[in-house]
Amino acid sequence: MNRYLQFTEEVQEALSAGKPVVALETTIISHGMPYPQNIETARSVERIIREHGAVPATIGILNGHVKIGLNAAELETFATHPSVEKVSRRDFAHVLSSGKVGATTVAATMIGAALAGIEVFATGGIGGVHREGEKTMDISADLTELARTNVAVVCAGAKSILDIGRTLEYLETHGVPVVGYKTDVFPSFYSRESGFSVDFRLDSPDEVAAMLRTKWELGLSGGAVIANPVPEAHAMKHEEIEGVIRQALREANEQHIAGKKVTPFLLSRIKQLTEGKSLATNIQLVYHNAAVAAQIAVALKQKP
Ligand code: PSU
Ligand code: MN
Numbered sequence: 001m002n003r004y005l006q007f008t009e010e011v012q013e014a015l016s017a018g019k020p021v022v023a024l025e026t027t028i029i030s031h032g033m034p035y036p037q038n039i040e041t042a043r044s045v046e047r048i049i050r051e052h053g054a055v056p057a058t059i060g061i062l063n064g065h066v067k068i069g070l071n072a073a074e075l076e077t078f079a080t081h082p083s084v085e086k087v088s089r090r091d092f093a094h095v096l097s098s099g100k101v102g103a104t105t106v107a108a109t110m111i112g113a114a115l116a117g118i119e120v121f122a123t124g125g126i127g128g129v130h131r132e133g134e135k136t137m138d139i140s141a142d143l144t145e146l147a148r149t150n151v152a153v154v155c156a157g158a159k160s161i162l163d164i165g166r167t168l169e170y171l172e173t174h175g176v177p178v179v180g181y182k183t184d185v186f187p188s189f190y191s192r193e194s195g196f197s198v199d200f201r202l203d204s205p206d207e208v209a210a211m212l213r214t215k216w217e218l219g220l221s222g223g224a225v226i227a228n229p230v231p232e233a234h235a236m237k238h239e240e241i242e243g244v245i246r247q248a249l250r251e252a253n254e255q256h257i258a259g260k261k262v263t264p265f266l267l268s269r270i271k272q273l274t275e276g277k278s279l280a281t282n283i284q285l286v287y288h289n290a291a292v293a294a295q296i297a298v299a300l301k302q303k304p
Contacts, residue, residue, distance in 0.1 A: 002115050004096060007057075008069030014055040015117055020297035022049045022290070023113035023121040023151070026060035029075070030084040030103035031264040032124065033279065034271070039079035041283050045122070045290045052294030054120075059112040061087055061095050061102030068116040078103055086260050088141040106153060107145035110223060114149045119212070119300055121153050122293035124286045125189045126225065127263060128158045128167030131249065138262065139170065146223040147174035152212050154226040154293040156285040157187035157194060160238075161245050161266045164194050171225065172199075177215070178225045179208060181292060187229035190236040190281050198227055205292070209299035228292050234284035236277070244273045 007015070014021050024045060029038045046056040057069045060078055067074060078084060078101070085095050087102035092111060095102035104112060106126050113121050127140025146153065158167050168186065171178055178186065180198030188194035202208050208226060215224065229235070248269035257265045271279045 004066050005068055005116055006065035007116070008071060010055055011057045011069035018301060020054040020294065020301045021057050021118045022054045022293045022297050023109055023118045024056055024058040025106060025109040025121070025123050026058060026078045026103035027086055027105045028124055028286070029078045030081070031086050032267055033282065035079055037279060037283065039076060041286060042075055042079065045286055048287055048290040049122070049294045052291050052298070054294035054297045057113070057116070057118055059104050059109045061100070061104065064096060064099045066096065066112050066115065068112060077101065086264065088260065089145060090141065106142040107140070110145045110149045110151040110153070113151045119151060120293050120297040121151050122286070122289045123153060123155050124282055124289070125157060125159050126153060126155050128162040128164070129170055130262065131161070131163045133163055133166060143167070143170050143174065146171065146176045146225065148221060149223055150216055150221055152208070152224045152226055152296065154181075154228055154289045154296065156189045156230050156289060157227045159189040160194065160242065161249065161270070164188060164196055168196055174222070175220070176222055176225060177211070178227060179211065181208065181226050181228040183227070183229050187227055188238070189285065190230065190241045190278060191238045192229040192232065192235050193238070205295035205299040208296050209302070212300065226292070226296065228289050230281060230285040231288055234281050236281050241274070241278065244270055247273060
């Protein structure tokens with residue numbers, strides 16, 4: 001095993017026994033949600049994964065180790081520590097070798113999961129090509145990671161803070177399948193639609209597992225986006241969120257927010273501007289993704 005990885009006993013045992021495991025990211029805890037909703041959500045997500053027959057492995061960088069699974073105190077650290085670094089592929093080695101606390105994004109969590117032998121990962125939304133990305137070149141490293149690392153990412157699509165059309169074009173160019181889970185349209189996080197279609201629709205965990213198994217057995221390396229729309233009861237109207245997103249983007253521009261600060265800034269402004277309504281939706285869609293990811297992880301462990 002890789003000497004940088006440190007497993008909790010539960011995750012170690014599950015992996016050795018060939019049981020289903022679902023990876024979870026820490027950026028969503030440290031930079032994606034405020035305290036205490038972040039820690040409450042993180043704990044509930046782990047519980048939901050267990051209820052669906054899989055073992056959760058929340059991944060983060062702590063004390064010079066890539067933690068594969070966090071104990072209660074470590075989870076609390078990611079929720080409350082005042083200076084947690086946001087870690088994507090670029091930052092990974094530096095944050096690890098300098099002993100800092102690093103919350104892993106989708107890209108960095110995929111790296112940790114692949115090193116640990118975990119094939120399925122649940123999150124909220126993926127990063128993508130930012131609006132005006134053709135000028136700023138702001139394209140999330142989540143997309144290049146999806147192109148190279150064999151992990152399926154169950155998410156509620158991508159937020160419309162991004163240019164969803166260009167995000168999908170980028171994924172197509174890099175050979176990343178975008179699967180609609182029980183949907184024909186690509187969801188946009190808070191809303192169940194985005195104006196764009198998915199590449200393929202699959203309606204059961206078994207069908208998703210069969211596609212993933214086939215892809216990886218063929219040696220077609222890279223991940224897949226499993227787009228799972230927010231449940232109807234918690235979805236927001238597109239018009240309701242679009243105005244808020246425009247305002248947040250305008251403020252980011254005016255305040256010259258750039259680089260890896262862009263996404264956390266937008267997430268936190270959207271939450272403030274919707275008076276927490278967007279946060280409630282965010283939490284519910286993560287729960288739904290955790291349940292579906294666990295079912296896919298279970299299906300992947302069943303012999304065809
Ligand atoms: N999108 C969300 N919520 C999030 C993120 C994205 O709706 O919490 C986080 C994820 O960790 C994702 C990261 O991997 O932001 C992308 O950041 P960037 O755009 O800087 O690559
Ligand atoms: Mn960026």
